[in-house]
Amino acid sequence: MAILPLALNQVSLYADGKALLDAISLEIAKGPRTVILGPNGSGKSLLLRVFHGLIPPSKGSVSWRGEDARESRVRQAMVFQDPVMLRRSVAANVAYALRLNGIPASERNTRIQDALARTGLTELRNRPATVLSGGEQQRLALARVWALEPEILFLDEPTASLDPGATAAVEAIIDDMHSDGCKIVMTTHDLGQARRLADEVVFLHKGRIAERSAAPAFFEQPQSKTAQAFLDGRLMW
Numbered sequence: 001m002a003i004l005p006l007a008l009n010q011v012s013l014y015a016d017g018k019a020l021l022d023a024i025s026l027e028i029a030k031g032p033r034t035v036i037l038g039p040n041g042s043g044k045s046l047l048l049r050v051f052h053g054l055i056p057p058s059k060g061s062v063s064w065r066g067e068d069a070r071e072s073r074v075r076q077a078m079v080f081q082d083p084v085m086l087r088r089s090v091a092a093n094v095a096y097a098l099r100l101n102g103i104p105a106s107e108r109n110t111r112i113q114d115a116l117a118r119t120g121l122t123e124l125r126n127r128p129a130t131v132l133s134g135g136e137q138q139r140l141a142l143a144r145v146w147a148l149e150p151e152i153l154f155l156d157e158p159t160a161s162l163d164p165g166a167t168a169a170v171e172a173i174i175d176d177m178h179s180d181g182c183k184i185v186m187t188t189h190d191l192g193q194a195r196r197l198a199d200e201v202v203f204l205h206k207g208r209i210a211e212r213s214a215a216p217a218f219f220e221q222p223q224s225k226t227a228q229a230f231l232d233g234r235l236m237w
Helices: 044-052 069-074 090-100 105-118 134-146 164-179 191-197 215-220 225-231
Strands: 006-015 018-028 034-037 059-064 076-079 152-156 183-187 200-205 208-214
Touching (some): 006 044, 018 044, 018 059, 018 208, 034 044, 034 191, 044 076, 044 152, 069 076, 076 134, 090 105, 090 134, 134 164, 164 183, 164 191, 191 215, 200 215, 200 225
Parallel strands (some): 034 183, 034 200, 076 152, 152 183
Antiparallel strands (some): 006 059, 200 208
């Protein structure tokens, strides 16, 4: 059962009386890669966590197309800036994710082999995950979720702590997942990366959506003054 589109209706999130997300209404449909941009503190990571169900909104609603709550959980995945590696081998990390999500044992070996091959980790399958480099760990995090065949993947600053070579490898995997039919929604502070990966941009400012547009239009002629200031490097908050 397809779970997209994902719809937010007047979603707000408060902490100590302050609106961290303010009356956001947004629909995320299958297809284009969606990149969420905005200055630090604008609510990008919080919005992803609300999408993924890690944080319930203070007001408003979050709904998926599918009515099966379990289906909406297992058909989505999220990768963080600093993924947690289990104290076991690379292959066993992927196997654990499959077992945790109820994938039959008869399918696991094939999925593990495929995910490791697609992320360039086949030769490292027996290496302890905790000794991998930062770039290798991020590729393993992507292998774990790719093996689950999610309909949508949320990525929170997935290359923020990586060098250019590791960043390029991760971007290639993200692009391949998109080509494989997985909806990509990600945050980044790297405008170069946003230009490379985004099909559409959602721009946040002070917890609100200031602009949403196709990526070429956003970068060439943003509609809002705040987005223009951000692209010019003038908008700090």
